Amino acid sequence: MEIRDLGEFGLIDRLTKILKIEDSSVVVGFGDDCSCVRISDQLVLFTSDVQIEGRHFVKALISPQDLGWRVVSVNVSDVVACGGKPRWGFISLAVPPELEFEYIEQVYKGMEEACQYYKMDIIGGNTSSSEIIIFDLFLTGITDRFVPRSGAKEGDYILLSGYTGLSRAGMELLQMKKDSYEDFENRLIKAHTKPVARTDLADRIKKFASSCIDVSDGLAGDLSHITHMSRVKAVLHREKLPVSPDLKIFCTKYKKDCLDYMLFGGEDYQLVFTVKEKHLSQFSDCFVIGKVEKGSGIFLKEGDNIKKISEKGYQHI
Amino acid sequence: MEIRDLGEFGLIDRLTKILKIEDSSVVVGFGDDCSCVRISDQLVLFTSDVQIEGRHFVKALISPQDLGWRVVSVNVSDVVACGGKPRWGFISLAVPPELEFEYIEQVYKGMEEACQYYKMDIIGGNTSSSEIIIFDLFLTGITDRFVPRSGAKEGDYILLSGYTGLSRAGMELLQMKKDSYEDFENRLIKAHTKPVARTDLADRIKKFASSCIDVSDGLAGDLSHITHMSRVKAVLHREKLPVSPDLKIFCTKYKKDCLDYMLFGGEDYQLVFTVKEKHLSQFSDCFVIGKVEKGSGIFLKEGDNIKKISEKGYQHI
Structure with a gap:
C-alpha cells in the first residue's frame, strides 16, 4: 500500500x-x-x-x-x-x-x-x-494550562481571531507572476509570505479558551479537528464570518467566491477557538462566528437556511 | 560565496x-x-x-x-x-x-x-x-549537570568508551555489495547499521567527566572539539588505543591501516571524555588512551616518538 x-x-x-x-x-x-x-x-x-x-x-x-x-x-x-x-x-x-x-x-x-x-x-x-x-x-x-482541541462544550461560542482566506489569495497572486501588483494585492501577498502568529492573544487563550487550533489548513478543516475531538457540532453564521476588504476586492476582480477562500483557504495562522458565554467579553477584538451544539459536523447558517459544509482541509500527503 | x-x-x-x-x-x-x-x-x-x-x-x-x-x-x-x-x-x-x-x-x-x-x-x-x-x-x-566540551583540564586523563573505526569498516563492506560476508564482516556491518548509544555510561559521565563528546565524525576530529574548546593539548598513546579484533582482521584482509580507521572513522557513537585521576577507578570498563596537557592540538605518542596528528573530522558540508 x-x-x-x-x-x-x-x-x-x-x-x-x-x-x-x-x-x-x-x-x-x-x-x-x-x-x-x-x-x-x-x-x-x-x-x-x-x-x-x-x-x-x-x-x-x-x-x-x-x-x-x-x-x-x-x-x-x-x-x-x-x-x-x-x-x-x-x-x-x-x-x-x-x-x-x-x-x-x-x-x-x-x-x-x-x-x-x-x-x-x-x-x-x-x-x-x-x-x-x-x-x-x-x-x-x-x-501553565494546556488548551486542547478536545475541550469545546455545547453552548460555547466559536471565535476567530481575524480574517481568513487572505493567504490563499496572496499565494494565487504570486503564482500569476504579474509584472506589477495593486496595493490590495501586495497586502494579500504579504499575508501569505509574512504571516503573523497571534502571540498577542496567548494569555487570554490560556485563561479563557475551552479549545483552540490555528488556521493552517483552512478554517473548516481546522475547526473540524475541534468538532471531531470534542465530539460536538459547530454552527457558523454566514453573516458573522468576517470578510477582509482586500479579499472582497480580489474576489470581485478575479471572479472568485469569497466564502470558499474564507472557509477553505489555509495558512492564515489566525486562531479559531471556543469560549463560554461568560468569557466572551474578554475577546471584543475577535469575531464571534458561531456556536457549539450537540451533534457532529460543521454547519453554515444563512437566515433560516442551514447546510452542512465540507470539513476537508488541506492534507500534506 | x-x-x-x-x-x-x-x-x-x-x-x-x-x-x-x-x-x-x-x-x-x-x-x-x-x-x-x-x-x-x-x-x-x-x-x-x-x-x-x-x-x-x-x-x-x-x-x-x-x-x-x-x-x-x-x-x-x-x-x-x-x-x-x-x-x-x-x-x-x-x-x-x-x-x-x-x-x-x-x-x-x-x-x-x-x-x-x-x-x-x-x-x-x-x-x-x-x-x-x-x-x-x-x-x-x-x-542535573551539563558536561561540556570545554571542561578538560591539564592533567586529566582521556578515556574512550569502546572501539572506534568499526562503523567505517562496516560501511565500506556494505558498499562492496558482496554476495556473502564472513562473520566478522557482518559484525562490522552491524556496528555501522545499528550503533548503540552508551546510555549505560550516562550517570558516570554526568558525575565524573570534566568534558565529553561522542565519536560521530571520527576520534581525532571529535577530540579536537574538546581540545579547541578547552584550550588544551591531547596526547594519545598509540599502544593504548584499543584495536577491535574484527577491525584487525578486516585491515589484514583488505590491506588497510587500522590506525587510520580508529582515528578518522566516524559514526561509532562511542564517547571520548576526560576525567581527573581520582575518578579513574570509576571507569574500569573504558580505555584510558591518553592525557590532557598544556598547549594545543592532538599528538600521538609511540615509544619516545611524538607526532602531531590531523584534527580533521568529517564535515557534513
Missing part, C-alpha cells in the same frame, strides 16, 4: 499506534497542535514544522528574509494555539553546498527578526548537506 | 552570530552536542539529527528497522555526551506519497525498539510530503 492511499491522517493514525508512550510526565502526545510534558511545575510544549524547497516554498516566490520569518511564525502559531508562549527553538538546516551563503544568511536574519518579535530565542541547531533546502524548526513553549 | 567555501564549521560560525540568545534561562546555546536550558530545577537538553535519503542513508543498504534504530541512537548519543538521559523525542517525517507504507512502518518499529531500549518516548511529530525520505528527530534529555 502506498502512503498516498492512506492520506496524511491515515498515515499519522497508523504510525502513532507503533510509538507507545509510557512516561507519566507526558500530558499530551500525538494528535494536537503541540505535544506537552510536565517538567517540575511547568508544562512544556513541543512542536515542529518543516519548510522544504519546492514543497512548502518556491525560492523565486518568497524572499529569504520572509522565509525565515515564516519558518518561525508557523511554529509559534502552534504553541499559541495550545495556550503557550514560545521560548526555545532548535533549527535543523540542510542545504546544497553550492548554494550562495548570502541566501541562508538572509533566511537567518528573517528568523532572528521573528524571534525578536515573538520574544523567543533559537538556541541551537544541526547542519547537514542536501540536494534541496530544508529548514526544520523545533519549538518549545511554556504554559 | 558558496556554502561549500565556508565548510560546515565556517557556516555554523557565521549563522550563529545572527541568532542572538537573550534568555537567561539558556545555559548552553550553539556549539556543543546539545543546547541546554533551565526549567525550574531541571536542566533540559535539546539536540536533533536528520537522516536524509541519499545523504545519510541509502535505502538499499540499510533495513528500515535498523534505520529507525539509528535515527534514535545518534540523537541519544548526543544527550549522553552532555551527561543527560534521553526522555522525549519529536519526529519530523517527510516522505514521497508513492512510498510503500510498509517501509515507513518498519522504520517506526525500529524507532520504537530503540525507545524501549533507551527508556525514552517519542511523543509527537510532524508529517509532510517530499521527493526524498527525511527523518529529523528532535530529542530532549534531562540532567
Whole structure:
C-alpha cells in the first residue's frame, strides 16, 4: 500500500499506534497542535514544522528574509494555539553546498527578526548537506494550562481571531507572476509570505479558551479537528464570518467566491477557538462566528437556511 | 560565496552570530552536542539529527528497522555526551506519497525498539510530503549537570568508551555489495547499521567527566572539539588505543591501516571524555588512551616518538 492511499491522517493514525508512550510526565502526545510534558511545575510544549524547497516554498516566490520569518511564525502559531508562549527553538538546516551563503544568511536574519518579535530565542541547531533546502524548526513553549482541541462544550461560542482566506489569495497572486501588483494585492501577498502568529492573544487563550487550533489548513478543516475531538457540532453564521476588504476586492476582480477562500483557504495562522458565554467579553477584538451544539459536523447558517459544509482541509500527503 | 567555501564549521560560525540568545534561562546555546536550558530545577537538553535519503542513508543498504534504530541512537548519543538521559523525542517525517507504507512502518518499529531500549518516548511529530525520505528527530534529555566540551583540564586523563573505526569498516563492506560476508564482516556491518548509544555510561559521565563528546565524525576530529574548546593539548598513546579484533582482521584482509580507521572513522557513537585521576577507578570498563596537557592540538605518542596528528573530522558540508 502506498502512503498516498492512506492520506496524511491515515498515515499519522497508523504510525502513532507503533510509538507507545509510557512516561507519566507526558500530558499530551500525538494528535494536537503541540505535544506537552510536565517538567517540575511547568508544562512544556513541543512542536515542529518543516519548510522544504519546492514543497512548502518556491525560492523565486518568497524572499529569504520572509522565509525565515515564516519558518518561525508557523511554529509559534502552534504553541499559541495550545495556550503557550514560545521560548526555545532548535533549527535543523540542510542545504546544497553550492548554494550562495548570502541566501541562508538572509533566511537567518528573517528568523532572528521573528524571534525578536515573538520574544523567543533559537538556541541551537544541526547542519547537514542536501540536494534541496530544508529548514526544520523545533519549538518549545511554556504554559501553565494546556488548551486542547478536545475541550469545546455545547453552548460555547466559536471565535476567530481575524480574517481568513487572505493567504490563499496572496499565494494565487504570486503564482500569476504579474509584472506589477495593486496595493490590495501586495497586502494579500504579504499575508501569505509574512504571516503573523497571534502571540498577542496567548494569555487570554490560556485563561479563557475551552479549545483552540490555528488556521493552517483552512478554517473548516481546522475547526473540524475541534468538532471531531470534542465530539460536538459547530454552527457558523454566514453573516458573522468576517470578510477582509482586500479579499472582497480580489474576489470581485478575479471572479472568485469569497466564502470558499474564507472557509477553505489555509495558512492564515489566525486562531479559531471556543469560549463560554461568560468569557466572551474578554475577546471584543475577535469575531464571534458561531456556536457549539450537540451533534457532529460543521454547519453554515444563512437566515433560516442551514447546510452542512465540507470539513476537508488541506492534507500534506 | 558558496556554502561549500565556508565548510560546515565556517557556516555554523557565521549563522550563529545572527541568532542572538537573550534568555537567561539558556545555559548552553550553539556549539556543543546539545543546547541546554533551565526549567525550574531541571536542566533540559535539546539536540536533533536528520537522516536524509541519499545523504545519510541509502535505502538499499540499510533495513528500515535498523534505520529507525539509528535515527534514535545518534540523537541519544548526543544527550549522553552532555551527561543527560534521553526522555522525549519529536519526529519530523517527510516522505514521497508513492512510498510503500510498509517501509515507513518498519522504520517506526525500529524507532520504537530503540525507545524501549533507551527508556525514552517519542511523543509527537510532524508529517509532510517530499521527493526524498527525511527523518529529523528532535530529542530532549534531562540532567542535573551539563558536561561540556570545554571542561578538560591539564592533567586529566582521556578515556574512550569502546572501539572506534568499526562503523567505517562496516560501511565500506556494505558498499562492496558482496554476495556473502564472513562473520566478522557482518559484525562490522552491524556496528555501522545499528550503533548503540552508551546510555549505560550516562550517570558516570554526568558525575565524573570534566568534558565529553561522542565519536560521530571520527576520534581525532571529535577530540579536537574538546581540545579547541578547552584550550588544551591531547596526547594519545598509540599502544593504548584499543584495536577491535574484527577491525584487525578486516585491515589484514583488505590491506588497510587500522590506525587510520580508529582515528578518522566516524559514526561509532562511542564517547571520548576526560576525567581527573581520582575518578579513574570509576571507569574500569573504558580505555584510558591518553592525557590532557598544556598547549594545543592532538599528538600521538609511540615509544619516545611524538607526532602531531590531523584534527580533521568529517564535515557534513
